[in-house]
Amino acid sequence: MTTLIKLEILRALRNKKFMFFSVIYPPALYLIIAGGADSKPLPGTGLNMGLYYMVSMAAFGAMTAVLLGNSERIAKEREQGWVRQLRLTALPGRGYVAAKIAAAATVSLPSILLVMIVAAAVKGVRLEAWQWIAIAVGTWLGSFVFAALGVAIGYLASGDAVRPVSMLCFFALAFLGGLWMPMTLLPQWVQNVSEWLPTHAYAALGTAVEAGGAPHVKDMAILLGYLVVFVGGAAWLYRKDTRKA
Numbered sequence: 001m002t003t004l005i006k007l008e009i010l011r012a013l014r015n016k017k018f019m020f021f022s023v024i025y026p027p028a029l030y031l032i033i034a035g036g037a038d039s040k041p042l043p044g045t046g047l048n049m050g051l052y053y054m055v056s057m058a059a060f061g062a063m064t065a066v067l068l069g070n071s072e073r074i075a076k077e078r079e080q081g082w083v084r085q086l087r088l089t090a091l092p093g094r095g096y097v098a099a100k101i102a103a104a105a106t107v108s109l110p111s112i113l114l115v116m117i118v119a120a121a122v123k124g125v126r127l128e129a130w131q132w133i134a135i136a137v138g139t140w141l142g143s144f145v146f147a148a149l150g151v152a153i154g155y156l157a158s159g160d161a162v163r164p165v166s167m168l169c170f171f172a173l174a175f176l177g178g179l180w181m182p183m184t185l186l187p188q189w190v191q192n193v194s195e196w197l198p199t200h201a202y203a204a205l206g207t208a209v210e211a212g213g214a215p216h217v218k219d220m221a222i223l224l225g226y227l228v229v230f231v232g233g234a235a236w237l238y239r240k241d242t243r244k245a
Contacts, residue, residue, distance in 0.1 A: 026061030074154025
């Protein structure tokens with residue numbers, strides 16, 4: 001399984017388009033959204049735009065790497081017969097799913113760190129050392145949830161359908177979860193729905209730390225619940241795909 005993880009990481013690093021959208025694009029988007037903003041707190045958050053969007057764009061970049069990258073690669077591998085070849089080896093199904101999640105989450109780390117570096121160097125974001133570490137670690141660990149979702153979508157959709165399906169899930173979760181704008185600026189019914197979405201809980205890990213506190217137990221429980229559901233779904237779809245082969 002370790003060999004497969006290394007192979008997946010090398011493949012991602014060699015994909016220039018993937019590296020642009022998952023590593024370079026998020027900090028660039030952060031500068032566009034928050035680069036010229038003032039330091040006034042955003043309504044209902046207690047954070048200015050530099051702080052709020054640092055967490056949001058770090059989460060956005062990590063999701064791009066693990067969700068979109070995973071789903072499209074897996075769908076293509078299924079069509080090309082690569083997954084069928086792996087089944088002939090000693091690698092168990094759970095090992096394949098775990099390798100995909102681990103490799104995708106590893107590649108997401110540069111995006112998270114680059115957004116934080118840009119926030120500190122260009123936007124002048126200043127936090128305590130423990131806050132920087134907690135945000136980076138929390139955002140990285142939280143990305144495992146969306147890596148598992150990417151694996152599930154890769155087995156659910158065909159090669160032709162996987163991109164629109166994954167993009168629809170990606171942008172819907174990003175918007176409804178508050179990655180594009182604070183939830184307080186959206187209608188109340190959207191806020192009520194977003195409280196139970198993984199993206200809202202994901203971003204809330206970092207914003208809670210920025211405010212000087214610890215991540216809320218509710219947010220961590222929501223993410224853990226989604227992780228269990230997505231991993232279970234990915235494993236079931238893998239077994240179903242195996243029976244069809």
